Amino acid sequence: xxxxxxxxxxxFIQEGEDVSMNCTSSSIFNTWLWYKQDPGxxxxxxxxxxxxxxxxxxxxxxxxFGITRKDSFLNISASIPSDVGIYFCAGFSSxxxxxxxxxxxxxxxxx
Amino acid sequence: NAGVTQTxxxxxxxxxxxxxxxxxxxxxxxxxxxxxxxxxxxxxxIYYSASEGxxxxxxxxxxxxxxxxxxxxxxxxxxxxxxxxxSVYFCASSxxxxxxxxxxxxxxxxxxxTVT
Numbered sequence: 331x332x333x334x335x336x337x338x339x340x341x342f343i344q345e346g347e348d349v350s351m352n353c354t355s356s357s358i359f360n361t362w363l364w365y366k367q368d369p370g371x372x373x374x375x376x377x378x379x380x381x382x383x384x385x386x387x388x389x390x391x392x393x394x395f396g397i398t399r400k401d402s403f404l405n406i407s408a409s410i411p412s413d414v415g416i417y418f419c420a421g422f423s424s425x426x427x428x429x430x431x432x433x434x435x436x437x438x439x440x441x
Numbered sequence: 442n443a444g445v446t447q448t449x450x451x452x453x454x455x456x457x458x459x460x461x462x463x464x465x466x467x468x469x470x471x472x473x474x475x476x477x478x479x480x481x482x483x484x485x486x487i488y489y490s491a492s493e494g495x496x497x498x499x500x501x502x503x504x505x506x507x508x509x510x511x512x513x514x515x516x517x518x519x520x521x522x523x524x525x526x527x528s529v530y531f532c533a534s535s536x537x538x539x540x541x542x543x544x545x546x547x548x549x550x551x552x553x554x555t556v557t
Contacts, residue, residue, distance in 0.1 A: 339481070363545065372445070372531050372548030373484070418483060427538070429546070431483040 332357040336419050336432030343409055344440050351417060351435040352403040359421035362395050362402035367416040367434075376417075377404070409439050443467050447532050447549035454522040454556045462517040462552050464532030472538045473515035474499075474546065475507060477528040484531065490515055491538040522556045529553050 336353045343349060353362070361380055365373035377388050379395035379402060386393055392405045402421075406413055419432040448463045466473065474489040476499075486499030490509040504526060506518045515534075519526060533546040 334483075336483070370550070372533075372550050373546075374548070375545045378545060429486075431485075433481055433483040 332421070332423065332426065332428065332430050334419060334421055334430050334432040336435055338435060339433065340436040340438070342438045342440065345409060345411060347409055349406040349409055349413070349437060350403060351419075352401060353419035353421070353432045354401040355421060355430075356400065357421075357423065358399040358425075360399070360424045361422040362393070363420040363422070363429075364391075364393050364402070364404045365418040365420065367418065369415065373416075373418055406437075409437075411439050411441050413437060414439050445532055445534055445547050445549035447530075447552050449552060450550070451553045452555070454519075454554065456523060456556060458522050459518065459520050460522065461519075462530055462532075462554075463514070464516065464549060465514045466532075466534040466547070467513065468534060468536075468547065469512070470534035470536050470547070471512070472535045472544075473509065474533040474535075475505070475515070475517045476531045476533065477501065478531060478551070479528050487517065487530075489538070522554075524556045527554060527556045 334353050334355050364376045367373040377393040382399045383397050384395040390407045416434045416436050418434050422429045445466045471492045475487040476484040485501050488507040490496045493512045508516050530552045532549045535546050536544045
């Protein structure tokens with residue numbers, strides 16, 4: 331079946347540093363989504379990407395839909411303590427009609 | 442707006458006990474979902490309901506049943522709880538099925554279930 335490999339699994343960084351995480355798959359996706367889960371809450375959508383090569387920003391967050399449609403990355407610039415949480419990528423395939431989630435990247439930020 | 446509301450927030454069960462997790466959304470969404478979240482495994486779909494009156498199995502349906510009571514409510518039932526069902530359960534909704542273009546998933550805050 332389709333699988334997403336998200337890396338790294340966890341990151342511990344200093345406030346002010348930039349962060350990069352990515353998702354890869356052997357399958358093609360039509361949509362890539364990035365969610366953030368704050369401690370004790372449900373995931374919230376950060377960025378949605380609908381077209382191969384698309385680069386989209388949301389404040390300090392930037393995400394790209396890989397040109398091969400098999401990968402996506404999320405960058406966070408100048409991290410702050412409230413960036414702490416778990417970040418999930420998700421890929422949607424119109425062929426299967428399924429939305430698949432990555433394993434998550436746990437981010438900790440040291441003030 | 443409340444969005445997606447899940448009850449209870451926490452629950453401890455003994456092996457073999459049954460319980461129902463409740464979920465309600467106030468966004469007039471057609472599709473609703475139940476996921477479970479386990480460390481290192483991301484979010485896995487248990488069951489979903491594309492529209493009122495329909496339900497379908499997801500990736501990990503064994504040991505669970507669901508009921509789409511009406512457009513707003515979608516419940517998840519564990520008939521005979523097992524330790525392997527210890528997890529965080531999330532309900533989600535979207536305007537149309539799949540959570541893709543213009544129809545992202547909106548999640549509740551989760552139910553933390555422990556089965557001893």
